[in-house]
Amino acid sequence: MFRIFFVFQTNNFSSDIAYFNIRHTKYIAENYFPLIYDEFSYGGKDVLYPPLFNYLLAFFGSVLGFELALKLIPEFLISLLVIIVFLISKQISKSETAALASALLSGFIPLLIRETVNKISAYSLLLPLMFYMFYCYIRLHEHKKYVIQFVILSFLLPLVDPNSFIFLLTLVFFSVILTTESIQVSMIRKEATFFAVFLGLLINFIIYKKAFLQHGFGIVKESIPLPIFELLFRNISVIALVYFIGIVTLVLGVIGLYYGLFKERRVSVLLVSSLMLSVMFVVTIKFIDFPTGLIFIGVALSILSSLTIKRFFTYLQLTKFNNLKNIFYFLLVLLIILFSIIPSINVANDNIKNVFSNDEIKALEWLKTRSSKDSVVLSRFDEGYLISSIAQRKNVMDNNFLLSDDVEERFNDVEILYTNPFKARVLELIRKYGINYIYLSEKTREYYGIKELVYTEDKTCFDLVYENEKAKIYKVIC
Amino acid sequence: MKMRKQRYTRLFVDNIVFVAILFLSIILLSSVHYFRYKNGNDILIGDYSFFNLRISNEINENRIIPRYDELSYGGRPFTYLLGWPIMLVATSKITGLDLKLSSVLLPIILGFLTVLILGILISKFTKDKRIKNLVLLIFVLSPPFLYLFSASNSFAAVLFLSLIGFYFLLKDKIIFWALSSIAFATISFFSFFATIFLYLVLLIYILMKNRAKIKWFIISFFIVLAIFIYDYYILYIKFGLPEIIKFKFIESTINFGFQIFFSELGGKFGLSIFSIFLSMIGIYVLWRQKYRYFIVYFSILLLIFISPYFNFLLFYLNLVVAILAGMGLLNLIDRKWESNFIKVFSILVLVFGLIFSGLSFINQMSLIEPTKRQIDAMNYLKTKSNPNDVIFSYYDKGFWFNYIGRKNVMDANFFYAPLVNERWQDSLDILNSKDIDNTLSLLNKYDVDYIWIDESVRNKFYGKKEINFLYQLRYDPRFKLIYRNLEVEIWRYTRQI
Numbered sequence: 010m011f012r013i014f015f016v017f018q019t020n021n022f023s024s025d026i027a028y029f030n031i032r033h034t035k036y037i038a039e040n041y042f043p044l045i046y047d048e049f050s051y052g053g054k055d056v057l058y059p060p061l062f063n064y065l066l067a068f069f070g071s072v073l074g075f076e077l078a079l080k081l082i083p084e085f086l087i088s089l090l091v092i093i094v095f096l097i098s099k100q101i102s103k104s105e106t107a108a109l110a111s112a113l114l115s116g117f118i119p120l121l122i123r124e125t126v127n128k129i130s131a132y133s134l135l136l137p138l139m140f141y142m143f144y145c146y147i148r149l150h151e152h153k154k155y156v157i158q159f160v161i162l163s164f165l166l167p168l169v170d171p172n173s174f175i176f177l178l179t180l181v182f183f184s185v186i187l188t189t190e191s192i193q194v195s196m197i198r199k200e201a202t203f204f205a206v207f208l209g210l211l212i213n214f215i216i217y218k219k220a221f222l223q224h225g226f227g228i229v230k231e232s233i234p235l236p237i238f239e240l241l242f243r244n245i246s247v248i249a250l251v252y253f254i255g256i257v258t259l260v261l262g263v264i265g266l267y268y269g270l271f272k273e274r275r276v277s278v279l280l281v282s283s284l285m286l287s288v289m290f291v292v293t294i295k296f297i298d299f300p301t302g303l304i305f306i307g308v309a310l311s312i313l314s315s316l317t318i319k320r321f322f323t324y325l326q327l328t329k330f331n332n333l334k335n336i337f338y339f340l341l342v343l344l345i346i347l348f349s350i351i352p353s354i355n356v357a358n359d360n361i362k363n364v365f366s367n368d369e370i371k372a373l374e375w376l377k378t379r380s381s382k383d384s385v386v387l388s389r390f391d392e393g394y395l396i397s398s399i400a401q402r403k404n405v406m407d408n409n410f411l412l413s414d415d416v417e418e419r420f421n422d423v424e425i426l427y428t429n430p431f432k433a434r435v436l437e438l439i440r441k442y443g444i445n446y447i448y449l450s451e452k453t454r455e456y457y458g459i460k461e462l463v464y465t466e467d468k469t470c471f472d473l474v475y476e477n478e479k480a481k482i483y484k485v486i487c
Numbered sequence: 488m489k490m491r492k493q494r495y496t497r498l499f500v501d502n503i504v505f506v507a508i509l510f511l512s513i514i515l516l517s518s519v520h521y522f523r524y525k526n527g528n529d530i531l532i533g534d535y536s537f538f539n540l541r542i543s544n545e546i547n548e549n550r551i552i553p554r555y556d557e558l559s560y561g562g563r564p565f566t567y568l569l570g571w572p573i574m575l576v577a578t579s580k581i582t583g584l585d586l587k588l589s590s591v592l593l594p595i596i597l598g599f600l601t602v603l604i605l606g607i608l609i610s611k612f613t614k615d616k617r618i619k620n621l622v623l624l625i626f627v628l629s630p631p632f633l634y635l636f637s638a639s640n641s642f643a644a645v646l647f648l649s650l651i652g653f654y655f656l657l658k659d660k661i662i663f664w665a666l667s668s669i670a671f672a673t674i675s676f677f678s679f680f681a682t683i684f685l686y687l688v689l690l691i692y693i694l695m696k697n698r699a700k701i702k703w704f705i706i707s708f709f710i711v712l713a714i715f716i717y718d719y720y721i722l723y724i725k726f727g728l729p730e731i732i733k734f735k736f737i738e739s740t741i742n743f744g745f746q747i748f749f750s751e752l753g754g755k756f757g758l759s760i761f762s763i764f765l766s767m768i769g770i771y772v773l774w775r776q777k778y779r780y781f782i783v784y785f786s787i788l789l790l791i792f793i794s795p796y797f798n799f800l801l802f803y804l805n806l807v808v809a810i811l812a813g814m815g816l817l818n819l820i821d822r823k824w825e826s827n828f829i830k831v832f833s834i835l836v837l838v839f840g841l842i843f844s845g846l847s848f849i850n851q852m853s854l855i856e857p858t859k860r861q862i863d864a865m866n867y868l869k870t871k872s873n874p875n876d877v878i879f880s881y882y883d884k885g886f887w888f889n890y891i892g893r894k895n896v897m898d899a900n901f902f903y904a905p906l907v908n909e910r911w912q913d914s915l916d917i918l919n920s921k922d923i924d925n926t927l928s929l930l931n932k933y934d935v936d937y938i939w940i941d942e943s944v945r946n947k948f949y950g951k952k953e954i955n956f957l958y959q960l961r962y963d964p965r966f967k968l969i970y971r972n973l974e975v976e977i978w979r980y981t982r983q984i
Binding site for chain 1: 751752753760761764824825826828829830832833836837839840843847851950951
């Protein structure tokens with residue numbers, strides 16, 4: 010309900026990856042197969058991505074209508090994470106109350122809200138699926154149904170997002186940690202780990218075959234080019250980190266981690282800590298960016314917070330303050346409201362405020378009708394999908410870095426194109442990429458700290474063909 | 488009569504899987520050429536195929552072994568090992584096919600025979616048919632097998648001769664030992680380094696397992712030594728010592744370093760990751776008997792460390808990996824799993840992974856050089872140029888230029904190549920040149936008439952940029968673009984404007 014309240018405040022979406030998913034979902038709905046060659050991305054290149062999320066959206070889109078499905082389904086899917094966190098927390102803490110509190114925390118991790126509300130993100134499917142697999146993994150030895158579910162979901166997980174690799178890494182780290190701690194790993198868990206790892210490897214080799222052949226293990230480096238990785242790190246501070254995870258989640262989670270690892274030595278806590286370890290590892294090798302890694306850590310901490318809460322209330326029962334239990338419950342909920350829910354509301358509001366405006370969409374739709382089909386449009390890299398999805402024209406750069414050899418060079422060139430005042434240098438780059446139009450949005454102006462493109466004062470070379478409050482489009486005429 | 492018939496029927500039924508795998512090997516190897524043909528690419532694969540075809544053509548036409556090669560390095564002594572070209576000529580004579588088709592057929596026949604011999608050898612060591620069938624299946628699906636017996640190259644014969652030599656060696660009669668000696672000695676006509684490696688492994692095997700054959704080994708070794716001394720002494724007398732290669736030559740694939748071991752990561756004929764994993768399980772199974780299989784562990788380590796420098800050793804490593812992988816897979820099938828459900832799916836995943844590696848490699852092979860566009864460019868160059876013209880490009884194209892009857896500046900036959908170090912350095916200097924005067928003086932030094940720039944040269948030296956030598960080609964009037972398609976550019980170099 011919380012998410013739906015926000016997403017239906019606008020018809021548009023808050024990230025360009027949403028438009029990537031819209032385009033690919035509609036393509037699948039029309040053609041039944043994923044788009045493997047994108048004529049618009051980087052002027053034309055192969056596209057490698059796991060298509061399950063798009064297939065799911067395509068299915069619901071054909072049933073409910075695309076407008077409704079694209080708004081509703083991702084939010085519905087990510088909401089399932091709350092139930093899954095409840096199940097895992099209950100399994101770990103054996104306390105329904107603590108599990109409920111954990112579930113509440115997981116539903117309001119500000120960073121998760123920021124990355125998923127109104128963004129049609131594959132994380133909406135990846136996170137619930139992954140954490141449900143963790144749940145099945147914890148309960149493998151209890152009932153055969155968990156084994157069957159685990160096996161079936163192992164086929165599906167790698168088809169959702171390449172970050173499903175984190176799940177495989179977690180299982181490997183988990184096995185290694187148990188071995189080094191001289192804790193017996195049950196046969197069923199060993200078998201499940203073995204199966205999931207090899208199946209994940211196989212599916213990823215099939216999907217990313219071209220990228221592996223081209224880059225080998227260097228594919229890890231190609232996931233996020235260095236300038237963009239540094240960009241994502243630029244505005245990170247400790248306070249921001251605490252705010253985006255939620256201080257209650259952070260504190261309770263860390264305490265829960267301590268107790269679970271060192272005092273109670275629970276195997277399920279080792280699994281969750283293996284997840285955190287694998288996330289830190291993939292962030293270190295720049296396979297994923299830090300904010301994305303924090304999402305996983307945030308959910309993991311919310312699960313672990315159930316241990317702290319349970320321990321606290323168990324301890325309380327032994328003290329004189331046991332009759333004040335309800336007050337403590339109330340205090341806990343208040344803290345969650347203050348430090349998780351309210352920041353989540355703020356973040357959700359920001360997402361809606363920062364949505365791509367109708368003016369920007371109109372500008373791109375104008376471009377679609379008024380430019381030739383093989384035109385190349387310059388935009389910032391994180392607007393590239395808007396160019397290919399809405400304007401249906403070739404972009405210079407977008408967020409799909411795999412199989413693009415010159416990403417860093419393009420990133421730097423795009424920056425020069427927007428900030429360099431000298432026409433000669435700009436024209437050289439325009440010719441290099443065959444740019445026909447320059448899309449200048451308000452967001453781009455803010456991003457680069459510019460008011461206008463200085464070189465566009467030369468009317469013999471640059472013609473302002475479209476303008477509204479949020480966007481301008483220049484045509485290159487020389 | 489009825490019992491004899493029953494015995495033969497039983498023999499057939501017992502070996503039906505083996506027979507099926509033999510046919511599968513032929514189908515897989517043929518499919519490489521079929522898909523290349525379907526994609527419009529030449530049926531010959533790589534660069535050595537063209538070298539072998541040219542030499543076998545010369546032998547076939549002239550009926551003698553030439554003494555001087557006018558085309559390679561602009562002219563050099565004929566110091567090549569001729570085992571493979573002679574085999575091609577013999578195959579052509581026997582089958583009546585032309586040499587090009589023989590270049591396709593001969594590796595496939597050898598592949599079939601290799602699988603047959605390997606199956607017989609495994610049967611000697613174990614009665615368990617499942618191991619034999621699994622090993623052979625993994626072997627025929629492996630990228631190194633598919634590469635080795637699709638591309639016309641001498642190592643196809645080397646591996647076959649190694650196995651048949653070993654088969655004869657295991658027999659008890661002296662006549663078979665003699666045949667074994669002949670097989671191993673014949674390898675020296677195909678590869679010097681393979682012979683050295685094989686005798687090293689044989690020595691270790693005989694010392695550890697079969698000391699009774701030490702006399703045989705010494706005799707056989709001295710026969711090969713005599714062949715080497717005779718061959719190389721003549722070369723030494725005529726030409727002196729060969730130049731020592733000073734440049735770092737490790738065959739580069741798309742992904743350098745340890746990734747050459749893995750076909751999934753771009754290794755030219757690397758192993759499948761799934762077979763490597765299964766072989767680790769196989770090693771684990773053997774490890775229970777520790778030092779009894781010391782030779783296996785030693786061979787693997789030796790092969791792993793030396794393979795990056797002598798790529799042909801990957802073919803031997805593949806053999807060892809296939810055997811261990813078969814053992815590993817059988818261990819997984821036979822052992823008790825806690826969940827039968829996971830067991831079935833895990834084994835299916837691994838088998839599918841092996842099949843995927845093989846099929847994916849066949850797809851890659853159907854697309855590798857030379858492509859149709861490169862062949863078209865070569866044909867154009869042949870029509871436009873004269874027999875004495877020199878064509879310059881990166882050394883790995885040299886054999887192609889010789890194949891169309893033109894001279895190259897450098898190719899991959901470094902042994903006794905004239906001024907090989909200087910040519911290597913000069914080639915790199917040209918390709919990386921920023922100074923037009925330097926470029927011109929080097930091109931004049933080698934009397935270059937044409938320059939070949941294709942996608943692989945661009946990717947190696949320039950990426951997507953028009954820099955260095957490419958820039959000079961584009962803007963200096965002494966270079967004229969005479970041919971271009973989506974992959975290849977051919978430039979005519981005129982000394983005077």
